Amino acid sequence: MGWWSRTTTTPPRAKEEPEHTSAAPKPPTRTRHTTTLTRDEQADLELQAILQELDAEHAAGPGAAAAAAAAAADTQPESLYPTSMSCRQAFDMAFYCQSLGGQFQNIYRYGGLRDCSESWRRFRFCMRAKSWPEPRRAAMVQEHYRQRAAVYKMGPSSEDVWEVRKHPVVGAFMEDPDVG
Known part of the structure; x- marks a missing residue:
């Protein structure tokens, strides 16, 4: 019968709640x-x-309330960017960029092939950063992510290729696709 017919007779255990370490009472x-x-x-x-x-x-x-808002606005921008980088993830992204699926996705989204040199540059940066001392590596990785975020915000968008729909589609799935 396989694993479908097996049932457990032991009662389920209660979940253990993690301890809170915040300073709040x-x-x-x-x-x-x-x-x-x-x-x-x-x-x-x-x-x-x-x-x-x-x-x-x-x-x-x-x-x-004003003091709390000022403290929240005083958030350091350095805390917004990570201080570590995964070289395996950087390699996987560069490899996918050059694959058939990655290029097809780019043609669909942006209307053309993608230059993957930036992905490979990111992978080489990660490999070089592994040999740097920890404080320098953290600062350089944060700077890398800061520059990457700026380029992402100013880079191409799918709206460069596709037009924004002004009216909703009416009756898009009303007909049977098998009949016809």
């Missing part, structure tokens, strides 16, 4: 006849804790 736990809370009870406690934090911020006044 933990909500008080209710004691019941069991030591674990159900998923709904835990969600209720977390919601109560969030509502208490929001009430405390609201009671502090608009000055505290």
Whole structure:
């Protein structure tokens, strides 16, 4: 019969919840006849804790909200880019770029073949970066990703080839494709 007919007779184990390491105060736990809370009870406690934090911020006044917004706006752009790079992923991307499927995808999206030299350049950069000391490697990888993001935002788009549809398609799947 195979594995389809097998059933387990052991009861499922409860999931172990990861410990929270944040500095936020933990909500008080209710004691019941069991030591674990159900998923709904835990969600209720977390919601109560969030509502208490929001009430405390609201009671502090608009000055505290402005300070929190300024702290959020002060996010360092360096933290937006990764500090490590996978050479295997870079190789796979370069190899796919040169494959028939990758080139066909580019013809469909952008209307022409793609020059894969940038993908191979990324792979060579990754291989060179492996020998650099850690602080220099992290800084150079971040700079690489920063430049790549700028090129991506300014590069070609599928809208360069395809026109944006102004009206929805009506009755596109109404007819049977086998009849006809």
